[in-house]
Amino acid sequence: SPRYAALCPAAEGEQRARSELRERFLRTLAAAAHKAARFTMYERVQVQARFGASDVDVLNFHVADLQTPIGVQRDALLRAQDVISFSFDL
Amino acid sequence: MREWREKEALEWSRYAFNLVRVTVCGDVQYEGWVFTVDPVSASVVLVNFPKKGQTCVQVVMGHAVETVEILKEADENITMQLTNMFSPAATETLSN
Numbered sequence: 665s666p667r668y669a670a671l672c673p674a675a676e677g678e679q680r681a682r683s684e685l686r687e688r689f690l691r692t693l694a695a696a697a698h699k700a701a702r703f704t705m706y707e708r709v710q711v712q713a714r715f716g717a718s719d720v721d722v723l724n725f726h727v728a729d730l731q732t733p734i735g736v737q738r739d740a741l742l743r744a745q746d747v748i749s750f751s752f753d754l
Numbered sequence: 755m756r757e758w759r760e761k762e763a764l765e766w767s768r769y770a771f772n773l774v775r776v777t778v779c780g781d782v783q784y785e786g787w788v789f790t791v792d793p794v795s796a797s798v799v800l801v802n803f804p805k806k807g808q809t810c811v812q813v814v815m816g817h818a819v820e821t822v823e824i825l826k827e828a829d830e831n832i833t834m835q836l837t838n839m840f841s842p843a844a845t846e847t848l849s850n
Contacts, residue, residue, distance in 0.1 A: 682763035685770070688790035691840035692799045692811060706779075722795035722815075744795070748778055748818045754809040754839070 693718050701727070701752040703742060713740070715752060725750075758819040759796040766791035769798075771828030771836055776800065778818040785825065786812055789836050798822065801836060809839065 701715040703725075713727035716739075723744050730737040769788045776784045776798055786800025789811070796816025804810055 678763050681767040682793045685763055685766055685790045685793050688840065689792035689794075689797070689799060692789065692813065695840050696811070696813075704782075720794075722792060722797065744815060745817065747815055748782070749784065749812055749814045751810060751812040754811060 695754060696752050699752045701750050703727075703750045704748045705742075705746050706748060713742075715750070718744075758822060759816050761796070763793050766793065766796075769822060769824065771833045772824045773826035773828075774798075774800070775823045775825055776814050776819055777821045777823075778814060780820070784812055784814055787828075787832055787836060789839070792816065801839070 696715040697717060699715050701713055703711045703713065705711065711731060713730040716726035716728055718725050725742045725744060725747070727740050727742055728738060730740040730742075769791060771788060773787050774785070778784070784800055786802045789799040789801050791798050796819065798814045798816070798819060800812040800814065802810045802812070
């Protein structure tokens, strides 16, 4: 708000940068929804699943059709802490 | 590892649209154009164009990032391409 900016002028640029970065990240998650994703986990485990959503703090990912060595899990939560990276094609 | 997560948004912004190499877990590296860095989780979104008309998006989790090194500065062309990629205007074509 203008009032906040007046009280704390140095933070305005930082706040704008933060909101732009976050908006682009949320658009990335929206683009990933329902797409086939490849997850790289710690211990070099690779799993495939259909990307669902992330919670607001990016602590968990909801995925569907998670392919595990013992079968396909229709719905699953992956802890973000266990994930190194994930990728998908647009 | 802690250093990357503790950066401020303006510092992360300076990486946007540059070609970078992200190192995780000592020896695993990812390269790509930075679309954004999530200010909440410090995760880096990298975009690659392996073939014409093909776009691959890689999200590297902030907690795993060790170093991020800039390989090539952004140019106008890639900045335009990345900003238009996920914009609402680009997704409107789905309703046709």
